[in-house]
Amino acid sequence: MSEDELPEEFVELSAGTLIRETWAVIRPLGSGAYGHVYHVINVKDDSQAALKVESKNAVDHVLKIELEVLQNFKGRPDTMQLIAFGTTDAHSFIVMTLCGADLTHLSSSIGAFSDSTVLRLSICTLLSLKSLHEIGYVHRDVKPCNFAISTINKKIVYVIDFGMTRRYASKGDNKQWYIKKRRTKGRVDDLWSWAYMCIEFREALPWRKMIRPEQVESAKEGISDEKLCGIGIMSVFVPILTHLRRLTYCDRPDYKFIFETIGKEINSRNFRLTDPMDWDGKNNENEGLNEKINEGEFMTEITFYEKLGIKRERFSFKRREFNDVSSESGEWVRSLRVFRKYS
Secondary structure (H helix, E strand, O other), rough: HHHHOOOOOOOOOOOEEEEOOEEEEEEEEEOOOOOOEEEEEEEEOOOEEEEEEEOOOOOOHHHHHHHHHHHHHOOOOOOEEEEEEEEOEEEEEEEEOEEEHHHHHHHHHHOOOOHHHHHHHHHHHHHHHHHHOOOOOOOOOOOOEEEEOOOOOOOOOOEEOOOOOOOOEEOOOOOEEEEOOOOOOHHHHHHHHHHHHHOOOOOOOOOOOOOOHHHHHHHOOOOOOHHHHHHOOOHHHHHHHHHHHHOOOOOOHHHHHHHHEEEEEEHHHHHHHOOOOOOOOOOOOOHHHHHHHOOOOOOOOHHHHHHHOOOOOOOOOOOOOOOOHHHHHHHHHHHOOOHHHHO
């Protein structure tokens, strides 16, 4: 989309733009139909974050939904965290956890994932979806580009981009959860999309190139679970798909069963939860920013802060992440207590 074709609601910020005298834009991270996500730095404490911005003229106020989800994530481990939010004269914004590369970027840059990484990635992505479900929301757009790794602990995977997220349940005055009137998609639908995503890390889905919804639906109904999953490691999903077929909109998925099923496959192949992921030790999105900026890759004759009119001796980035956990293997195992935490 060229600049001439951009809609009125589109918000584009240049590097060096200062939001509320605190958040300075470094570079864009991604774009949608009416806005951008930016890599930003707090000029007061040098912490890094991601900023999503939306025009006040936007027809669909997607940012409101994202803000709501992040507010409900507050304090939950291994989830995106809200850092700040507000408005300017022209747009609304939220500042949140800065993520690393998404799974689409990782798979295209390093190639097909190993069996060990695929199985453990299945656990990590389900962990993040379960956290979303536990605060009463369904994602409704589960796909590789909507999962991103942590910049601090690469074995943590965040679910991101909540523009299509909707509530499926709310807490009443007695603090009990109540399922809302059936909508188009529920928790089980998220898990179907999750299962297909994981299977496609190893096996090509028959409907991958189909465009018409009725063709896709027919292809899904016309293939057995066994044929879909193949005879390799993805056969572990056959009992999981059988379980999903039994669920209705209101039913809570048996997360424990799913985690145990994948966990047994991991153990049977002598993989370990603490093994390196395929991307460990490789630079990816948002890494090495200190070196890049200090070497002048983003700024030329003057430093970034000088461009903003702020006196600083040098860039000294601090990565701000509320869910920082040790990279030591024992810490990650404790964070994935499948058999205790997910009952």
